[in-house]
Amino acid sequence: MPQPTQPLALGIIGAGIMGERMLDAIAGQDESPVRVAALWDPDPAARARIAARFPSLPVVADAAAVVAASACVYIASPPATHLGHARAALAQGRSVFCEKPLAVDLAEARAFVAAAGPRGAVNFPFASSLGVATLAQWIAEGAVGTPQRLTIEVAFARWPRGWQADAAGWLDAPQEGGFTREVVSHFLFLSRRLLGPLDGLRAQARFPEAGRSERAVDATFRAGAVPVVLRGRVGETALDDHNIWTLEGEAGTVRLRDWAIAERQGPDGGFAPAPDAIPNERARPIALRRQLEGVVRMTRGEPHALATLAEALEVQEVVEAILAGR
Incomplete structure (x- = not known):
């Protein structure tokens, strides 16, 4: 009789917004494909907050202890730290699941991807989105026919968004932050995944406030x-x-609205959501759980739908070119 598969030992570096969301996604499953083997964040207040919310969670002394306890390391720390943690995990034979971007420096990101091999992926949740799956099905069924144009629009009352205020120090800095890196990158990945390689870029970005991230891109x-x-x-x-x-x-025309809602244009020009469409607040944890299933497959060397390191690098190349106004 086959033995039940044991949950994958997942380590988490970073107890900020994304680290906590991933913990919630894991805790929200009756039988999660992963177990949290260890968590570390350099901020004592962040560690204390997580320990209070998840009393049984193993909070460890440093990043090396996370790597030692895990089969895969999820890196949810600020971008400037991503490559250091990823290299340390790969050097110990672990797989890596990283938040985007891979690095702050493009040359370092290119070198990392060239050497990393298949044991890494990047957390672009559109890879596991129910709304995106609906779009892909509609496109495959001929709802669009031959694609003629794509429009991507993103808008914010302020940046960072209100729920990101605690991370404003890097999220609103021109070196690591800004909505192009944080939000537009997801839609570049979606475009690459559904339509093909990204090229022929012409762009401009505006930085009207000294020392802060962009406020407009075209x-x-x-x-x-x-x-x-x-x-x-x-x-x-x-x-x-x-x-x-x-x-x-x-x-015809299809669209994805507000991260999660797949819509199709009707004869009257209006858009109607898919019958099973749900808002992002409900869709996000489902996508993250599906991402975790992909993390297990990736770590085991099995086929998966996660964003590869090469895809993530291609997205980062375009993002940085947009910000440079090329």
Whole structure:
């Protein structure tokens, strides 16, 4: 009789917003495919907060102890620290699941990806999104026909968003932060995954406040053969976080709205959501649980749908080119 599969030992470095969301996704499952083997954050207050919320969680003394306890290390720390933790984990034979971007320095990211091999992936949850799966199905069924244009719009009342205020020190810094890295990158990944390689970029970014991240970006490029127009703004909406990814074709138009809701344009020009569409607050933990299933497959050397290191690097190349106004 086959033995039940044991949950994967997952270590977590970083107890901020993403680390806590991942913990919630794991705790929200009756039978999670992973168990948290260890967690560490350099901030004592963050460690104390997590320990209070998850009393049985093994909170350890340093990053090395996380690596030692784990089969895979989830890196949810600020971007400047990603590569150091990832290299340390890979050197000990662990797999790596990393938040984006891979690194602050593109040359270092390129060198890392060239040497890392298949034991790494990046957390772009659109890889496991129910809404994206609906879009992909509609496209495959011919709802769009031949794609003709893609429009990406992102808008924020302020940056960072209200729930990110505790991390504003790096999220609003031009070296690591900004909405292009934090939000637009997800939609670049989505475009790459559904339509093809990203190239032909022309872009401009505006940094009106010294020492702070961008407040506007405009770009045109191609995803596969499809022309793309990107527009991002801070301060032109009252909404905390609003985004629309719209794909038009000769047979019809589909879009993803506000991270999660797949919609299809009707004959009257209006958009109707998929019957099973759910808002992002409910969709996000489902996507993260599906991501964790991919983490298990990746660590075991099995096929998975997670964003590969190469895909994440391609996205980062485009993001940095947008911010540089190339």
